[in-house]
Amino acid sequence: MAKSRAFDVRRQTGFVPIALLCFLVLYLPIILLVVYSFNKGESIAIWEGFSWQWYVKAWQNEKVQDATILSLIIATSASLIATSAAVMAALATTRTRGFRGYTFVFALINQPLMIPEIVTAVALLIFFAMIKVATGYTGLMYLIIAHSAFCIPFAYMPIRARLQGMDLNLEQAGADLYGTPWRVFRRVTLPQLWPGVLAGSMLAFVISLDDVVITEFVKSAGQDTLPTYMLGQMRRVITPEVNAISTALLAISVALVIAFYLLSKGGTQTNRE
Amino acid sequence: MxxxxxxxxxxxxxxxxxxxxxxxxxxxxxxxxxxxxxxxxxxxxxxxxxxxxxxxxxxxxxxxxxxxxxxxxxxxxxxxxxxxxxxxxxxxxxxxxxxxxxxxxxxxxxxxxxxxxxxxxxxxxxxxxxxxxxxxxxxxxxxxxxxxxxxxxxxxxxxxxxxxxxxxxxxxxxxxxxxxxxxxxxxxxxxxxxxxxxxxxxxxxxxxxxxxxxxxxxxxxxxxxHPAERFVADFIGDTNFLEATLQSVAGEVATVTLPSGKTVAARAVQGGGQSGAVTLAVRPEHAVLTKESGLLDGVLENIVYFGTDTHYHITLDGGSAFVVRKQNQPNTGEGFEVGDKVGVSFEAGVGQVLRD
Incomplete structure (x- = not known):
């Protein structure tokens, strides 16, 4: 295929070295982080031998435990709320006739992707402060609402992609066969949509689990999630305990990303057995 | 229903x-x-x-x-x-x-x-x-x-x-x-x-x-x-269209004069006019080819063999094209050759006057 070879990017001078360099910059620090999480000593830069001790320490650290539980509660709630909202938003933007201001609505849904996070964080801080003054409530709901909000676009994308790829005739066939709109949604649309819903909720979960900026601004006293706890630790003494927690988070993220990949891949074959 | x-x-x-x-x-x-x-x-x-x-x-x-x-x-x-x-x-x-x-x-x-x-x-x-x-x-x-x-x-x-x-x-x-x-x-x-x-x-x-x-x-x-309109005649099957003159209509029977000057009975169309210029549709298999002069005369331009039948392409006197389709029988040399002067005929009532 001499013709296509002319456009082969791999034939461009320096392509391979540049690609390798990029991967190195991306992954070398992460590899080092993982390696030093097994360090025997207190340093995150001087290797003193292998040990599991920082994992044990992190596991036994009550503050880490509390932060982990809080992170999971917030991520799970936010993921559920964001996914439900995203399903509705995706249905509204793919299963209705084009309406006035469609582009505007689309932009609104994806707003958190485009507005600088620090702006959202400050805005939420001020807004919630007003509510706090008015109601006196200082519970978890602020964090859950904030996380749900910025997770919506992440949940929305895979669900919308899935809906757009779906055969509209299927829903019409359902309606033609005496299915009311709700029953068609339950029996035809939702089963088809399921891989997208799962993928979207997992993406939202990871995004929420990872968030620092908005959490840091919105959280009340004592409400530390894992990332904000780690940030707090970094200000004092850095030990490989932070590496250990990071590595654990990394493992969870990688597992979810792999699951996400498998699900979206399985989604192209419309059939499961 | x-x-x-x-x-x-x-x-x-x-x-x-x-x-x-x-x-x-x-x-x-x-x-x-x-x-x-x-x-x-x-x-x-x-x-x-x-x-x-x-x-x-x-x-x-x-x-x-x-x-x-x-x-x-x-x-x-x-x-x-x-x-x-x-x-x-x-x-x-x-x-x-x-x-x-x-x-x-x-x-x-x-x-x-x-x-x-x-x-x-x-x-x-x-x-x-x-x-x-x-x-x-x-x-x-x-x-x-x-x-x-x-x-x-x-x-x-x-x-x-x-x-x-x-x-x-x-x-x-x-x-x-x-x-x-x-x-x-x-x-x-x-x-x-x-x-x-x-x-x-x-x-x-x-x-x-x-x-x-x-x-x-x-x-x-x-x-x-009996297609009523040109589109129907054209869309379904093959059809020859002849420019003819409608002389009179009596019920379903229309009398038309062909470009050759000969007059033939055709089928009238519902809602059509009573006289004047009309288009007459004739299916290729409803017409016959003769060596003698027919309702229409012309020159055989091409013979296309299709297995089950044969299509004879004729240029009529006056220049318009006409196709006659004939089902093939075993062992019959038809005896027509390209360039022959031929006649084209069809029975009374076979042609269909179209609504224009």
Missing amino acids: IEISGLSKTFGLGANAFTALDDINVEIRQNEFFTLLGPSGCGKTTLLRSIAGFVDPTSGSLTIEGQDVLPLPPYARPVNTVFQNYALFPHMTVAQNIGFGLEMQDRPKAEIKQVVGEMLELVQMAPMADRMTSQISGGQQQRVALARALAPRPKVLLLDEPLSALDFKLRKEMQIELKRLQSETGITFVFVTHDQEEALTMSDRIAVMSSGRILQIGGPKDIYD
Whole structure:
């Protein structure tokens, strides 16, 4: 295929070295982080031998435990709320006739992707402060609402992609066969949509689990999630305990990303057995 | 059964408006195999989807057994559709697909099971009941789509070019199969196709459509032998068009003068004029070729052999072209050669005067 070879990017001078360099910059620090999480000593830069001790320490650290539980509660709630909202938003933007201001609505849904996070964080801080003054409530709901909000676009994308790829005739066939709109949604649309819903909720979960900026601004006293706890630790003494927690988070993220990949891949074959 | 009157559908507004259906009037009878035939974009699918409830007509009325169905959503109409791409539910088995309509009607489980069993037998798919729909062939998917639409016993079955995705041989089989199912179930079939041969072989009646209008409704033989308009004559089969002069009309018999000056009796068209210039349609196989002078005379330009028959291309005196088709018989040298002076004749009543 001499013709296509002319456009082969791999034939461009320096392509391979540049690609390798990029991967190195991306992954070398992460590899080092993982390696030093097994360090025997207190340093995150001087290797003193292998040990599991920082994992044990992190596991036994009550503050880490509390932060982990809080992170999971917030991520799970936010993921559920964001996914439900995203399903509705995706249905509204793919299963209705084009309406006035469609582009505007689309932009609104994806707003958190485009507005600088620090702006959202400050805005939420001020807004919630007003509510706090008015109601006196200082519970978890602020964090859950904030996380749900910025997770919506992440949940929305895979669900919308899935809906757009779906055969509209299927829903019409359902309606033609005496299915009311709700029953068609339950029996035809939702089963088809399921891989997208799962993928979207997992993406939202990871995004929420990872968030620092908005959490840091919105959280009340004592409400530390894992990332904000780690940030707090970094200000004092850095030990490989932070590496250990990071590595654990990394493992969870990688597992979810792999699951996400498998699900979206399985989604192209419309059939499961 | 189905009465449609004054039905129109316009998509878009203002300068972008597109009239998909233009004042459709048709009555489809009980237990009829009714075909909507026309080229793509003629409005036949829009009409079918209006009956199903997926298209909201701009004006007009549509009743099924006397009931006005236009206000009803698709799921409340007593019709089922076989979709062009079948639209089988990929997350369900063959049996679940067939039972879906009954399930949505909240029929008892035992009844669903029984009807699904009967339907599987009817379309000869019983051994495949538990397969997923992606594990069966195109022809089998077609049968499942049919069974799924027939299972709830609709008053009307709508078929949207259901055979177009099948290969030639399978299509022939399914044509016979569809006719059998229609007579066995006694359900009214409304069938959409752009394939004139399919329409002629399967239909009780055909409505020929073009640009959102129904041009002619009639039985296959009626439509083929007596097309009322040039479009119908041209779209269905091959036709010779002759510029002729109408002398007089008496009932169904029109007397026309051909370009050769000879006069012949032809069939008059409903709603046509009483005299003046008209177009006369003559099917190639309805005309005969002679060595002697005929109704029309000309020169044989080309002979094309088709196996079952032979086409003789003639240039008539005056310059227009004419084709005569003759079925081939064993061992008969016809004796015509390119360049021969020949005569073309057809019997009285064979030519059809067209409405212009």
